[in-house]
Amino acid sequence: MNEAVSQKLTFKDFESDQEVRWCPGCGDYAILKTIQKTLPELDVPRENHVFVSGIGCSSRFPYYMNAYGFHTIHGRAPAVATGIRLANPDLDVWIITGDGDSLSIGGNHTMHVLRRNVNLQLLLFNNEIYGLTKGQYSPTSKVGTQSPSTPDGSIDKPLIPCAFALGAGARFIARSIDTEVKHLAQVLKRGHAHTGASFIEIYQNCHVYNDGAFETVKNKKTASDHRIDVQQGEPLLFGKEKEKGLRLNPGTLKTEVVSVSDVGLNAILVHDETNKTLAQILIDLQEPEFPVAFGVLYCNPASAFVTDLYDQYSDVRGKREKGDVNKLLRSGHTWFVD
């Protein structure tokens, strides 16, 4: 339909002319590259991509993408993005946000964009810290995080972003990691293919204020014991030799890590993206007791907000005459004075 598509875009086409200004070593660089590489594979004309962000390090993202972009205000990107979608249902909208932006100041909008199932992708770069304001703890920081505002360690309990999303009614929830190009690209494509709101949490290393926050799941030496990469229809196994697995204890119904050789492969839970109960189990897995789950944790499509809204409009329009202002002004009781 469009020249841009037929010419086949490359990642270069999505690089803007702006100098990228994140700290050297920041995980955001890797995410930017992966997204620039993935977009050409989506068969969407470049001019239809719109990146919308709030405030924070990650929210500088739109400036570096050669697409349409709107760097808005703190926490409000989901609301702006919803407006963009309402105005033009043909656009492909990406929200770029961080843990503070989307879960602290903007928690309400994140909840509602997911609840409504607005057709868009929400990419939450979770670095468990406030980077741009110089290192205060965030709503996802682990208890005990020492920061300029919590010199003796933070005491409030962190939020699990994917759990928030599931609770808000998200129909697509996935988790990935900044530097894992293949994994992230895969998850992005799945999220893009999903109609409705796709919630994608990306563990993002803040090199300056929270370096190594995700080391256990990123480091090749430790990762196999600390993470579980889910695949639709596959048993939930992890460990160097996939020797460990997850099961529901038949007596207590509690999730537990078991040795496959002890219980047999048949006793291990099998991943089913459409199963909300299983999604809750996977999302709740926390270190150190459990491995952290990555991949598409939940995908259970339902009708999407903007589609439904326009359907309702065409439905009503089908039953009425096209609007005519002069008729509107004369509708109801009127009278003539001669």
Add this chain to the structure above:
Amino acid sequence: MSAPNLDLNTLQGVVVRFAGDSGDGMQLTGTNFTQATALYGNDLSTFPDFPAEIRAPAGATFGVSAFQIYFASEEVSTAGDDLDVLIAMNPAALITNINDLVRGGLIILDTGTFTAKNLGRAGYAQNPLQDDSLDDYRVIKIDISKQVVEAVKPFGLSHKFAVRCKNMWTLGLVLWLFDRSRKATTEALANKFAKTPQIAEANIAALNAGHAYGETAEFPAGVDIYKIPKAVVEPGQYRNITGSDALAWGLIAGGQLADLNLVFASYPITPASSLLHSLSTHKEFDVVTFQAEDEIAAVCAAIGASFAGSLGVTSSSGPGIALKAEAIALACAVELPLVIVSTQRGGPSTGLPTKTEQSDLNQALFGRHADTPLPVLAARSSADCFEVAIEVIRIATKYMTPVILLSDGYMANAATPWKIPDFNDFEPFPVKFHTESEGFSPAQRDPETLARVWAKPGTPGLEHRIGGIERDFETGDISYDAANHQKMTDVRKAKIDGMVRDIPDQEIAVGEASGKLLVIGWGSTYGALLQAVKRARLAGHQVSHVHVRHLWPLPENLGELLASFDRILVPEMNTGQFINLLRSQYLVDAKGLHKVSGQPFKISEIEDAIYEELELIK
């Protein structure tokens, strides 16, 4: 205003107020009486006044809901000062309204509700029907509750539903009293209760019974059918319109003239919600309505819609506008069109949510961080909302700027007759989106208006970024350069200032362009100011009236106008906001007249202030 002599059977004008419990259906009664009066051919103005509680306990004074109408054979521009006729459906309605009734005025009351319990709730130590406290008035005492139960007996309604027809019985009587036709009400009832014909018929029977009662009953001396001759008005097609409908229709019309789809995003708040309700019923037009999760989301969705090439519109009242302030400043920064409707109410905070006030002018003008000037316009009457809505859309799209439209609770709910304009007479102002990629920069401006270019997502070759960080004047890229920030701040201001070349010179509502006293106002005080000035002029005084629509930027000739009068009187329903603007802009010595009682100005209050000023001159 002098009390009409209710001994005469032909009157120039009458002020009637229907008052009852919030569950008594007084608003519906008033609306139907208004319709019948409009069809009769009187000029009229209404003032619905209802409590914040949806269903206050029956009989409580704070639950009294009232609907006032002034109708006359002369020009009407306010809902009237003092009441000639009060319909009181219970003791609470009587005690809270009787002080507004002129001596010799007529009271119609439902004796059936004057029980010990209701009298106690209203705060009456003794029954006013049994002492001499009503001796100064003409009183028609009817056990309406009993009458109505009798009248609707054939329909087999429960007692509860039967009594609910009380308002229609009363309406029937009042229609008889002023010689109005029941036809429009009968049709409206049949329509409203189309699904429950039994209820429709019972209500119509009650209406007819009230009317018949008028024909047969004995009334106090002199009380009989009153005739108010038709008003002389310009020929044409007319309708009654409330401010919120006029505003909704104006937005629809403005969207068409701009050749744009509208995205109306709002969050429920009294008294602004009716705009959302009204627009959501018009899906046959290119208007998408969106009830957002909060005020901030509403304005942000509207801004997103404007970025994407629709016109974003949001609406609220003072507290909600406060929440939107950060986002409005973003719209100033990124220079996108946005319409913000502010329907003012009594404040601060929750204040008096169902009462009217003009205390959010300062908020509209200055209520944002940083240097963020934006155009502010105020409608002056319910019908005027239509034109002002079109004008704000013209300005927002031509100058790529947020614009605030000020309305208020009084205007939003009050109905006035409106000579329906021909939409074909309005000049279209179609928006042209930028499509040329050659040499494109998101920062490019129209050299004349200084408006930034509008290039919408989906347009090939124009991919660009906007945002809240200061942007380079030439390229639109982010820039922290000191000189550039100065330049950008200056150009944003110059753009708004420059609009004065595009807005009409300030007209004089009545009077000469110079003289002893200028009465100047804005917003819904128009009717009261106009009448007061007209009366003073009839009495031979040199007074003029100016009513300002463009509150920012102010019309170019306004300073000169102000300088041409010896004295300036600025009545407004706040403690002095517009007056401060006039003083600071023009260094004029003006005097304020302030009222924040939740009620609109009476004509007499303005008149008194005019005389006080004139005496000072003498």
